[in-house]
Amino acid sequence: MTRPYVIDQMISAKTIAARVEDLASEIETAFAGTDKLIVVGLLRGSFVFIGDLVRELNLNVEVDFLEASSYGDGMESSREVRILKDLRGEIGGRDVLVVEDIVDTGFTLSHVVSLLKSREPRRLETIALLDKPSRREVEVKATWTGFEIPDEFVVGYGIDFAQRNRNLPFIGKVRFTD
Numbered sequence: 001m002t003r004p005y006v007i008d009q010m011i012s013a014k015t016i017a018a019r020v021e022d023l024a025s026e027i028e029t030a031f032a033g034t035d036k037l038i039v040v041g042l043l044r045g046s047f048v049f050i051g052d053l054v055r056e057l058n059l060n061v062e063v064d065f066l067e068a069s070s071y072g073d074g075m076e077s078s079r080e081v082r083i084l085k086d087l088r089g090e091i092g093g094r095d096v097l098v099v100e101d102i103v104d105t106g107f108t109l110s111h112v113v114s115l116l117k118s119r120e121p122r123r124l125e126t127i128a129l130l131d132k133p134s135r136r137e138v139e140v141k142a143t144w145t146g147f148e149i150p151d152e153f154v155v156g157y158g159i160d161f162a163q164r165n166r167n168l169p170f171i172g173k174v175r176f177t178d
């Protein structure tokens, strides 16, 4: 059982949609001329973001998913990153965009980036919807970031607290009421 909490809206659905549009046009410019962009979503938190992002991308896109363990069901990063589900496709010699929901300590993104780089893609860039720079323990920065946020535990737009609240259309912060 989790402690009782309420969710205070932090970033509205409208603000997210506008930012996703801007990010997509930056990505289009950066990858202009690609024959195919392999968009790799990190499960499960990126599933809403990747869905909105790829629909704004006017590029030839392939979508694949990777699942890495991180928080489990709690609020603390486990630091040890394990790959629970690997990509279905090959990325050697391809253009790749890794889509992450939040960069927090940085362990997940840095682990995934070094794993995927070892497969020798032609180009690998990263995008994170949210970044909590004050929490960073490993030096890593996504190529594109949607929003920098303070050290708050957030949910919604695909992001969960113990598997709940992924379906909220906005990003909200968890506030305990006990």
Ligand code: IMP
Residues within 6 Å of the ligand: 045, 070, 071, 077, 100, 101, 102, 103, 104, 105, 106, 107, 108, 109, 152, 153, 154, 155, 159, 160, 161
């Ligand atoms: P990192 O390895 O510490 O950077 O953690 C990244 C992962 O932790 C993210 O992909 C999220 O799944 C999870 N995470 C980090 N901060 C939050 C949060 O505020 N709410 C929910 N999940 C989070």
